[in-house]
Amino acid sequence: MKLWEIIIESFGTLGLNKLRTGLAVLGIIIGIGSVITLISIGQGSQQAVTSQIQSLGANLLTVMPGSSRSGSVRQAFGSNTTLTLEDAQAIKTSPQITTINHVSPELSRRSQVIAGKNNTNTQIYGVYPEYAIVHKISLSSGNFISQGDVQGLTKVAVLGPQVVVDLFGEGANPVGQTIRINKQSFRIIGVTQSKGGTGFNNQDDVIFVPLSTAQKQLFGVDYLSSIAIEAKSPEVMTDAQNEIGYFLLDRHKISDPASADFMIMSQNDILNTASQVTGTFTTLLSGIAAISLLVGGIGIMNIMLVTVTERTREIGLRKALGAKRQTIVTQFLVESVILTLIGGIIGMLIGIVASLLLSKLLNLPSVISLFSVILAVGVSGVIGIIFGWYPAQRAARLQPIEALRYE
């Protein structure tokens, strides 16, 4: 008996008991559907985080002060005050460093900001004009911090769109108005375009002021919290990292690289860490979904075992008429694979619709990858074989005369 004949016959058999077939398939639909939905949302978030980090600027290296020690206690990472404006200028002008384009010295602190009756707590960035180039900031209105602002210690501020919403309300254009940072008045000269950030590192919830103003007027410090450096191309990132590293070690008179008082992170390092986190998240979600798939598979096995018991006489008859063991095994395997494949395909479609709906309703990004589609169909087929195997073997092992006598 050829395989295609068995397949056609199995469709007929499954069609005889539509309710039971439907319920068995339902388990797989739910399993595959949730796997597809959760994977696509997981992958969507991963892609969103990746593109968000990339939007912070390509070819970006960040120099950060290392952790300081007080006695033998290691303080928090970045707590050192060893990075200075002079370091940034030296990096920029050094003839040894040939692989970089722009250098952006930065000082960031959280501070309370007041505009009229509204106030908010946000991240204040003291920056050079290079910040806009290195971090790919563009303005929706007004201008960014200029070299003149830095030199003149002017009290001007550029606001992120989230800050504008918090202080002035949706759709307001605050350019020309004043805000108070640390009890000092700043004139707003520009608003940046949204970068769509979320969470603790929201690139829209920031205020930019001239670096000199931030250091001297606002916070009274002379160090930097980071130096962002744009390399000439992604290919020279490692070279740039090395050149800057040795240059700064030399400048800070440190001979052992292990005791460096700074750290250089590339965009890739940050990206890797972030995708590791979201990857774990995706795995966790898919793991939960896989459990429901397993339950669906057990449901199929249950139905197939019931079917074998119920059709014992039929199996006996088929054997009496000349069906070989392999034919019976194939018949039952085909039935269970049909069940799971139908469930897999319907589940996949429902999963795709559900992830599109979820991403619309909850504003979550979602990516439906070919991988998850192939995975769903493949896995459902495999589940059919695994959970159909035992019932099929049981059917095929039946002795014809005993099966025929079965009541």
Next chain:
Amino acid sequence: MTNPKPIIQVDHLTKIYRNDSVETLAVSDVSFKVFPGEFVAIMGPSGSGKSTLMHILGALDLPTSGRYLLNSQNVGLLSEDELADIRNRQIGFIFQAYNLLPRTTALKNVMLPMAYAGIDPRKREEIARHYLDLVGLSDRLDHTSNQLSGGQQQRVAIARSLVNDPSILLADEPTGNIASAQAEEIMKIFKKLHFQGRTIIMITHEPDIAKHASRVITMRDGKIVSDHLNGRKKP
């Protein structure tokens, strides 16, 4: 008169059922031969071992000891798949309870053994129609088994037993579940098949049915107690 080469040769066949600690001797040291063209009725009260014997002859069950040759082939030495082939091609089995696939049309039921034999799907329907015509059911091809009367179902089963042109037909009380008027119909078909040269072994406990056969074997307590040709003693 008879062909010297038997279709069936049974030598000292014994079947013992073991159920927990109880042993039941179902068939005890039975020997006989069946030659081509014979129509044999096996009679005997219930529990005489005739059904067990029939199952062994049908390769549905294996003997505890003794030898069973079907067309000179020792059935006891065959593998499971070879037994399946024997059941499929050499034996046509007709059950008391018809054993048709439920909710399946007469035509499809009759075509099933041909599917296992690997016959070309286009030829199957042609052959199935031919045999359904032979049993007088050409107007019931698309009726499912539960839409047919007992007698009609048994005629479908007879058609099914014939499609692979087996060397022997085995019928286990073929009229046992059927009203007497329809039973006569069934027996007419058997006589027609016998007349066409088919070899038939049939179990029955009704003398009325057995009288259609050319030879009657009577069993009691697992043993053959008489074996004679209808009308005259077997030489």
